[in-house]
Amino acid sequence: MNYYELHFTLIDPENYQQDLLINELADIGFDTFQEAEFGFNAYIVETEFNKQLMDERLDVFRPQFSFSYEINLIPQKNWNEVWESNFEPIQIRDKVWIRATFHQARPGFPYEIVIDPKMAFGTGHHETTSMIMDMMLDADFKDKKVLDMGCGTGILAILAEKLGATDLAAVDNDLACYDSTIENAQLNHCTHIRVFCGAKEAIPLEQFDIILANINRNILIDQMDRYAWVLKPGGEIYFSGFYENPDLEIIKQEAAKYGLSYVSHQKTREWVAAKFMR
Numbered sequence: 001m002n003y004y005e006l007h008f009t010l011i012d013p014e015n016y017q018q019d020l021l022i023n024e025l026a027d028i029g030f031d032t033f034q035e036a037e038f039g040f041n042a043y044i045v046e047t048e049f050n051k052q053l054m055d056e057r058l059d060v061f062r063p064q065f066s067f068s069y070e071i072n073l074i075p076q077k078n079w080n081e082v083w084e085s086n087f088e089p090i091q092i093r094d095k096v097w098i099r100a101t102f103h104q105a106r107p108g109f110p111y112e113i114v115i116d117p118k119m120a121f122g123t124g125h126h127e128t129t130s131m132i133m134d135m136m137l138d139a140d141f142k143d144k145k146v147l148d149m150g151c152g153t154g155i156l157a158i159l160a161e162k163l164g165a166t167d168l169a170a171v172d173n174d175l176a177c178y179d180s181t182i183e184n185a186q187l188n189h190c191t192h193i194r195v196f197c198g199a200k201e202a203i204p205l206e207q208f209d210i211i212l213a214n215i216n217r218n219i220l221i222d223q224m225d226r227y228a229w230v231l232k233p234g235g236e237i238y239f240s241g242f243y244e245n246p247d248l249e250i251i252k253q254e255a256a257k258y259g260l261s262y263v264s265h266q267k268t269r270e271w272v273a274a275k276f277m278r
Ligand SMILES: C[S@@+](CC[C@H](N)C(=O)[O-])C[C@H]1O[C@@H](n2cnc3c(N)ncnc32)[C@H](O)[C@@H]1O
Pocket: 120, 121, 122, 123, 124, 128, 129, 132, 149, 150, 151, 152, 153, 154, 155, 156, 171, 172, 173, 174, 177, 198, 199, 200, 214, 215, 219, 241
């Protein structure tokens, strides 16, 4: 599979502008957003890319924002090099050290996660991932059964197992993420993670103590009925991948329809991670 890489430059960058543009690009299929010096890079599978649609959607912002972009086709064989030139180790509090296979180990952190991201999202650099991980550090995973929906690299399931979960299902509808989660689980010596490829129909019909789902507003809403169905009474859900306004309120309302109550949320820039309980 080939990918297009978009180099996006904001002439006068302000975070809210960047978030709006990323949201628009995500809506037309871009994924794996990475900070760059004067903006960001984003990626899309070659077969999903529609230049005319992208130009039309971005032109709407031209009156307010100054930006430019260029797009290049990346053959599959170069994808790892793209990651290796961009991915720096990152920490979550003083508890979790996340690094790639090609970085040195760093002693002193209770939890180390090694990620070989390849074509999957989830290195801890994006706020949606780091906020869920931060909230996970305050949760009790000991002997818990966990669902990681939209697992990407498997980073959340891997942290959950390191925090004590003993039975985990990781689901992603992208085959590259399915492969990546299997590979990263092995790299981290996680032996309790079962990996499934598919959307909500792939969620095992079992009862989970904790659900982790960092996807996006529309997919979370679409899958809400299934989350409520497989969550034990008293179970916890951690959602991310959406904005505070207006998404959080919409998600709260949808969750309430299925007996899931809002507990709390974190916000970084416009991104939100939120905890709910059944
Ligand atoms: C933002 S990434 C999150 C990855 C990782 N869990 C993290 O927190 O960094 C969202 C993931 O959801 C997956 N995804 C998108 N739509 C999905 C769907 N309908 N069902 C299952 N997974 C989906 C994508 O392939 C992607 O890997």
